[in-house]
Amino acid sequence: MPDFGAHVGVQFAETASGHSSGSISDPVLAARLGAASGRSFTLDLQISIPRLQDFLASAEHLAEITGGAVSWKPDILGARVDPGGRVTMFRDADATRKRKFIDFAFSFPNASGATLSCRGIKELHQDNGCDAATDLTTINLTLEAGGKLAGTGIVRSNLLDFLRQVKTCRITGAQSPGEERAARDAFLGFVNGRLREVYDYFPLLFREPGALTPEQRKTLLLCARLLLPASLPPNGPQFDDIIAGLDRYLANASSSQLGTISDWLQAIGTFLPAEATDLTLCRILVTAELNKTERSPIKDVLQLIHTLIVFPYYAHPKADGLVGYTRPVHTPRNTPDLPVAQEPPDRIFDVVIAGSGPAGTLLAQRLSAAGKSVLLLEAGPYVPERTIDADEILWTARLYKDSALQQANTGIPLFGAQGPSFMVLQGACVGGGGIVNNAVCFRLPPQRLAQWQSVGFPISPGNLAAAYDSVARDLKIKPASEAGAPGVRLNPAWKFLTNKFGAPGKPPVGDPPEPGLYECLVNIDGCQSTGLCNVGCGSERKTNGVQVYLPRAVAAGCVIVEHAEVQEIHTADDNGAPLRAVAALTVRLSGGRTVLVRGQEFILSCGPIGSSAVLLRSGDLGDHLSANNIPVGQRFSANLGSPIFAFCNEQVNLQPGLQIAHYYFSQPGEGFVMETWFNPPGANAMAMPGFQQTHFDRMMAYSRTVAAAPLVGSEATGSVTRDLLGRTVVNLPVSGSEIGRLRRGLVLLAEAFLAGNIEYALAGLGNGRKLQTPADLAQFDADLQRIESDPTQAYLLRVGTGHPQGGNTMSNDPDIGVIDEQFRLRGFSNLRICDGSIFPMSAGVNPQWTIMALAHECARLLTA
Ligand SMILES: Cc1cc2nc3c(=O)[nH]c(=O)nc-3n(C[C@H](O)[C@H](O)[C@H](O)COP(=O)(O)OP(=O)(O)OC[C@H]3O[C@@H](n4cnc5c(N)ncnc54)[C@H](O)[C@@H]3O)c2cc1C
Ligand code: SF4
Numbered sequence: 044m045p046d047f048g049a050h051v052g053v054q055f056a057e058t059a060s061g062h063s064s065g066s067i068s069d070p071v072l073a074a075r076l077g078a079a080s081g082r083s084f085t086l087d088l089q090i091s092i093p094r095l096q097d098f099l100a101s102a103e104h105l106a107e108i109t110g111g112a113v114s115w116k117p118d119i120l121g122a123r124v125d126p127g128g129r130v131t132m133f134r135d136a137d138a139t140r141k142r143k144f145i146d147f148a149f150s151f152p153n154a155s156g157a158t159l160s161c162r163g164i165k166e167l168h169q170d171n172g173c174d175a176a177t178d179l180t181t182i183n184l185t186l187e188a189g190g191k192l193a194g195t196g197i198v199r200s201n202l203l204d205f206l207r208q209v210k211t212c213r214i215t216g217a218q219s220p221g222e223e224r225a226a227r228d229a230f231l232g233f234v235n236g237r238l239r240e241v242y243d244y245f246p247l248l249f250r251e252p253g254a255l256t257p258e259q260r261k262t263l264l265l266c267a268r269l270l271l272p273a274s275l276p277p278n279g280p281q282f283d284d285i286i287a288g289l290d291r292y293l294a295n296a297s298s299s300q301l302g303t304i305s306d307w308l309q310a311i312g313t314f315l316p317a318e319a320t321d322l323t324l325c326r327i328l329v330t331a332e333l334n335k336t337e338r339s340p341i342k343d344v345l346q347l348i349h350t351l352i353v354f355p356y357y358a359h360p361k362a363d364g365l366v367g368y369t370r371p372v373h374t375p376r377n378t379p380d381l382p383v384a385q386e387p388p389d390r391i392f393d394v395v396i397a398g399s400g401p402a403g404t405l406l407a408q409r410l411s412a413a414g415k416s417v418l419l420l421e422a423g424p425y426v427p428e429r430t431i432d433a434d435e436i437l438w439t440a441r442l443y444k445d446s447a448l449q450q451a452n453t454g455i456p457l458f459g460a461q462g463p464s465f466m467v468l469q470g471a472c473v474g475g476g477g478i479v480n481n482a483v484c485f486r487l488p489p490q491r492l493a494q495w496q497s498v499g500f501p502i503s504p505g506n507l508a509a510a511y512d513s514v515a516r517d518l519k520i521k522p523a524s525e526a527g528a529p530g531v532r533l534n535p536a537w538k539f540l541t542n543k544f545g546a547p548g549k550p551p552v553g554d555p556p557e558p559g560l561y562e563c564l565v566n567i568d569g570c571q572s573t574g575l576c577n578v579g580c581g582s583e584r585k586t587n588g589v590q591v592y593l594p595r596a597v598a599a600g601c602v603i604v605e606h607a608e609v610q611e612i613h614t615a616d617d618n619g620a621p622l623r624a625v626a627a628l629t630v631r632l633s634g635g636r637t638v639l640v641r642g643q644e645f646i647l648s649c650g651p652i653g654s655s656a657v658l659l660r661s662g663d664l665g666d667h668l669s670a671n672n673i674p675v676g677q678r679f680s681a682n683l684g685s686p687i688f689a690f691c692n693e694q695v696n697l698q699p700g701l702q703i704a705h706y707y708f709s710q711p712g713e714g715f716v717m718e719t720w721f722n723p724p725g726a727n728a729m730a731m732p733g734f735q736q737t738h739f740d741r742m743m744a745y746s747r748t749v750a751a752a753p754l755v756g757s758e759a760t761g762s763v764t765r766d767l768l769g770r771t772v773v774n775l776p777v778s779g780s781e782i783g784r785l786r787r788g789l790v791l792l793a794e795a796f797l798a799g800n801i802e803y804a805l806a807g808l809g810n811g812r813k814l815q816t817p818a819d820l821a822q823f824d825a826d827l828q829r830i831e832s833d834p835t836q837a838y839l840l841r842v843g844t845g846h847p848q849g850g851n852t853m854s855n856d857p858d859i860g861v862i863d864e865q866f867r868l869r870g871f872s873n874l875r876i877c878d879g880s881i882f883p884m885s886a887g888v889n890p891q892w893t894i895m896a897l898a899h900e901c902a903r904l905l906t907a
Contacts, residue, residue, distance in 0.1 A: 045096055046225035047217060053092040053230050055212040056111075056766065057130075057147075058204060059182055060085035063115065063196020070183045074197040084184065084196050085114045086163075088149070090130055091215075095226055099233055104132040113151045113161070115194075122151040125158070133167075133237040140240045142168045147182065160187050163198075167241045175242040175313040176202050176340055202310045202340040209234055210248050210306070211770075246312030254301070255293070259308040261317040263289065266308075267352045268322060269315075269329045270345070272736040280359040288355025292436050296446035297423075297471070303448050304351065310344045333734045336809060338838055343464075349738075350729045357742060358435040358725025366724050367746035371573035371699045373581030375429035381593055383425040383473065384604045386632050387640050392418040392602075394905075395628065395642035397609040397657065400475020401891045402878040402898040403648035404588025404596070405514070409902030411599035418642065419601055420630055422608035422649070423472035428589065431581035435725040438578040442479050444471035449652075451681070451761070451773040451844075453837060467681070467773060468845040469650055473605055476650065477587035477891065480845070481576045481703040483718070484520045484564040485888035486511050486555040490712030491756075498883045499854035501864035502900055510896035510903075515552050518566040518586045520892070522549045523704045527570030527584075532700035533562070536719035536749035539689060540707055542798035543791065547705050556888070560707045563718075566892075567701075574699030577726060588895075606633035609649065612661040612874065613639075622872040623667060644873045644905070646866075648898070651679070651880040655763040655850035656771040658868075658876075673869050675851060675861055679761030680885035681775055682846035685785050686720075686730050686752040688805045689796040690744050699723075707791075708888075715755045715788040716888055721748075732811030732841065741805065751796075753788020754846075756887030757781050763850045773847075777837040785840065786827035793820055807841030846879075846890050853881040853897075866901045877901040 062077030063070070063084045077084070088111040092098045098106065108128030112121045128149025136142035147163035163182040169175070180200045186193040212230060217223035231248050238245045246258055255263070267285050275281060280288075293301055314332075319325050332341045356362060363370055393415040396403050407419045424441060431438055440446045450464040470476035487495075492504060514520070523533060537547055537560070544560035552564060571582040583590060593603065608631045615626035627641045647654040655676040658664060668675055700721075707717040722730065724745060731741050741748075761775035789806055793814050796804040804814040806823060814820055830836040854860035862868055866875040879894045886893055 045099075045229055047095065047222045047229065049094060049096050050216040051095050051222060051226045052215040053095055053212050053226065054215055055090050055208050057088045057090060057200065057208070058086070059180070059198035059200040061196060061198035063184055063186065063194050063198075065194040066192060067195055068192060070185070070195040070197050073195040077196050081116065083114070083116045084198055086124075086198060087111045087113075088124060088128075088147070092230075093215075095230060099229060103134070104233075106130040106132060108147070108149045118154045119151075122153070125150045125152075142166070143237065143241055153188065157188060159193055161185070162187075167238075169242050175238070175245055176310065179313065180205055180340060199340070202313070202344065203306055206248065206309050207306050242313075244312075244316030244318065246309045246317065248309065255305060255308070258312070258317045259305055260286065262308045262312050262315065263351070265315060265317065265319060265325065266311060266345075266348045269326050270349050270352050270734055271356065272739045273326070276365060278361070279365040280356050280361045284359050284361060285352060285355045288359055288436050289351060292355065292440045292446070295437055295440035297444075300440075300446045300448055303445070307344055307347050307351070311341070311348055314341050330735070333810065336839075349734060353728040353738065353742075354439075354725045355436055357728035358723070362724055366742055367694075368724050370433045371571075371575060373429075373432060373573060373575075374571055375581055376583040377429055378583055378590065378594075380427045381425065381473070381589070381597055381603060384602055385606065386638060387418055387420070387604050387607065387630065388602060392416045392642045394418070394644045394646060395420065395640055396646045396648055397628065398422070398475065398647065398649035398653060398878060399473050399588070399593075399603065400470065400648060400650050400878060401477045401588050401895045403646075404474065404477070404592040405895050405898040406646060406648060406877060406902050407596040407601045407603075408592035408599075409899065410905065411596045411601040413902070413906040415906070417596065417601040418640065419596070419603045420607040420609060420628075420640070421473045421603065421605055422653075423470075423605070425473040425603070425605040426478070426579070428478065428580055428583045431579035433573070433575055433578070433723065435578050435723055439725075442470060442472045442579055444469040444653075449773075451775045451847075453775065453777050466843045467652070467847050468843070469652065469847065473593070473603060474587055474589035476845070477585070478579050478589065479577050480891060481720070481889075482565045482567045482585045482587070483703050483706070483889045484515075484518075484566055484892040485716075485886070485890075487886055487893050488555050488711030488888065491887055494712055495883050498852075499856035499860060500883050501853065501855050502897070506900055507896055510899040511892060512553065513899050514892060514895045517591055518895075519568050520552055520564050520566050521568075522562045523565050523567075523701055524549075524562055526565050526567040527572060527701065532572040533704035534700050534702065534719045534721060534749070535695050536689070536721070536751045537705035539749070539795050539799040539801075540705065540717070540719070540751070543795035544707055556708050556711065558708050558710060558714075561705065563704055563706055565701075570701055572700045574702050574721065575723060576702040577722065604632075607631070609647075609657050610637065610660070612645070612657065612664055614663040614667070623870055624872050625874045644875070646875045646877055646901070648876075648878040650878050651847040651850055652763050652771065652773055654876050654878055654880045655679075658851070659763070659765050659771070660769065667870060671870055672857075673861055674859060676763035678759040678849045678852045678859060678883065679763050679773065679775060679847070680757045680759045680849045680882070681761070681844040682754045682756050682848070682885055682887065682890070683777070683781060683785065683842045683844050684718075684752040684754045685789060685807050685840055685842050686750050687789055687792050687796070687807070688731070688741075688748050688750045689799070690741075690802045690805065691747045691749065692800055692802050694746050695749055709788070712887060714887075715753045715784050717751055717753045717788050717792055719749070719751045721750055730807075730841075732805060732807045732809075734810065737811070741811070747802075751792050753785055753792065754887075754889075755781055755784040755788065756885030759849055759884040761849070777834055777842065779831045779834045782827065782831040782834060782837055782840065785842070786824065786831060789827065790820065790824050793823065809839055846885075848879050848882040848885050848890055851876045851880040852883045854883050859883070865904055875901060875905070
């Protein structure tokens with residue numbers, strides 16, 4: 044007898060996208076024609092097994108399609124799936140049980156309301172030894188209307204999404220955690236068993252793991268052997284060092300990261316048997332995938348795993364000698380530790396602030412100084428900055444949100460509705476992004492502010508300017524060359540930019556930037572040039588919120604609680620009042636215990652993504668948000684960057700130095716910023732294009748490379764949402780105009796580099812595009828123009844962001860505004876949002892100074 048009751052069920056989701064066209068019976072041809080004519084097909088199905096016991100016991104394993112949506116562009120957009128559809132799971136083709144089908148049958152209305160019925164089929168069959176990934180993610184579709192063929196096509200799901208959806212399925216009706224666990228085990232056992240009947244190497248799907256399974260460790264080791272050069276130098280790190288590095292990363296990482304990595308390993312295990320012994324054959328298979336120019340679900344995952352391998356390899360001290368890196372040592376100021384609590388005191392505070400990034404720390408100081416009792420809740424740990432050293436693995440795991448594995452979906456409709464993804468870096472510790480950022484400070488260009496105002500941004504230019512000035516005084520913002528001890532080393536990449544743009548100017552602190560080449564303004568004082576800004580400044584030279592604001596806040600009575608994650612917002616009974624109020628927050632403390640925190644006023648400063656996520660998972664708020672059309676999570680944007688490396692003929696070897704020291708600024712509000720930058724070896728290896736021996740050879744030139752990257756503000760077309768299982772999903776479609784601006788920045792940078800004494804420049808196009816001659820540059824430009832005109836190819840260009848923005852727009856326009864001119868969630872009297880999530884569109888320049896200026900304004904309004 045199973046250890047769960049008859050009413051226990053399972054819910055999961057299936058999302059897929061692709062192309063189809065009408066009246067053609069061959070799905071492959073129909074998909075090809077559909078792609079050419081822009082007829083995309085996406086499906087998003089909610090699937091339920093109401094009684095798991097019956098499902099498992101029956102010969103025909105039938106699940107119900109209970110809802111979802113279908114789009115068949117251009118005619119059908121988001122049609123709701125009719126209830127009553129069915130999924131037959133693992134139907135055997137014959138008695139051998141080696142060939143199975145998963146059948147989908149459902150219907151939905153077309154544009155004129157007539158019913159379209161859809162049949163989908165996944166065929167599972169081990170034909171060439173390694174095709175489970177393709178089989179499980181590919182659905183052949185047939186559509187009928189009134190009994191006549193209406194179309195065929197092919198849709199595909201994202202392999203990682205598919206595995207994750209099955210693994211984290213929602214169990215319904217369980218009366219206890221034990222019953223839920225038993226039901227999940229039974230369901231996963233069923234799926235594992237059926238898949239193993241077809242694919243004998245298939246990696247077993249487990250519940251959220253407590254540690255990597257032995258099978259996953261083998262896969263990891265196998266990947267390390269296949270993604271690094273065939274033989275490693277004996278004086279550098281060895282395979283065991285990589286695994287030990289990853290173990291150390293995981294031991295310090297936020298808990299969800301084990302799940303993410305185990306998903307990646309499981310996905311790769313659908314392609315590479317963990318027990319594979321023929322390394323030569325595996326290398327041929329992997330190399331073929333890596334060299335594909337078209338998108339492949341396996342290449343997507345191999346790229347993610349590549350970062351897991353090269354990061355611990357090059358961050359290992361044994362790699363320093365190989366790449367010619369001298370590990371810098373910090374000279375801390377030894378500022379006293381802040382008193383930080385593990386749980387909130389049992390009293391009602393005037394203001395409860397969630398999130399301690401640049402916004403939260405400034406708010407805590409201003410409001411405490413105004414005599415308010417302030418509680419500052421931070422989901423991450425408190426790490427005294429003087430304890431930080433050059434250990435990239437440790438500090439990346441501890442200081443970053445999702446330990447630097449957070450991703451956004453590009454929404455490129457090729458493999459799965461959510462498409463391939465890119466990394467979104469955010470800090471997650473007391474101090475937030477201010478601890479790991481590069482301390483570059485920009486005022487919003489006036490042209491960009493005008494664009495913000497055109498969508499209802501209510502803060503006046505005068506108030507904003509005064510707020511910038513106040514923050515500049517607090518943080519001692521100054522040009523980079525004045526931020527260090529005499530002789531501070533500035534990133535050498537700027538020397539190349541002078542070939543093109545002349546000598547860099549010193550930007551005034553009091554004015555927004557004009558186009559041109561400048562030193563950066565930075566919130567750094569007494570810089571020691573360690574170049575370690577992104578793993579935290581152990582020298583305590585960043586004049587960030589932790590150094591400047593929190594000591595003053597604490598002295599004025601502010602209580603800081605670390606490992607305190609706001610889970611949910613609870614509203615008070617409105618008793619007919621025109622505005623609603625928040626009564627309390629549920630806060631999860633270290634060790635998993637939850638407490639209720641009450642206050643008079645509440646401010647969400649959990650950062651872009653974080654603040655929207657809290658609002659979206661607060662059940663009490665859900666009805667209010669939908670009844671009042673408050674678009675929480677919409678208009679999400681980011682500054683997107685794409686690096687380009689210059690391989691010099693001689694040792695530049697100025698690493699370490701000040702990490703980002705110069706920038707070139709093009710048309711304000713419309714163009715791009717180009718930043719010079721470099722990283723310590725681990726981070727550099729993750730940004731460096733290429734795989735295997737090629738990647739290794741490029742890394743061996745570490746001390747001869749400098750880098751720079753254009754940064755462009757994306758359009759506000761992204762979103763932060765929750766999926767059917769309640770997890771936060773970040774979407775940021777990449778558009779042609781963004782690619783166009785990245786292209787112009789990359790081409791200019793390449794021209795500047797090539798005018799200097801370099802061997803070649805390397806851009807992040809495909810597996811790395813080498814640029815040496817004007818003809819190379821022209822070809823590069825032409826290839827990027829092709830992507831610009833067809834952004835579904837955008838996956839070919841490496842992009843990433845450390846500057847997510849938006850989601851909770853501040854605007855007087857009720858169609859887009861989430862918060863009003865008082866920073867209040869619309870319709871609420873005592874819930875404010877103040878952080879980078881309130882930007883109405885991307886700043887296009889580094890955002891932290893603007894975020895802090897807005898926090899200054901929020902505090903001014905609250906204390907007026
Ligand atoms: C590597 C890197 C380099 C950067 N360089 C620069 C730069 O040079 N110049 C610049 O202007 N900007 C830079 N940025 C961006 C800048 O750091 C961010 O824009 C800024 O930190 C955002 O501030 P914030 O207050 O909105 O949120 P965050 O800094 O993201 O802080 C939010 C805090 O809230 C916490 N939190 C989240 N959810 C919860 C919850 N539910 N409960 C409690 N706490 C929660 C998080 O852990 C985090 O500490 C960089 C960012 C990165 C990652
Ligand atoms: S380079 Fe960055 S990490 Fe190093 S001392 Fe200067 S501010 Fe700190």
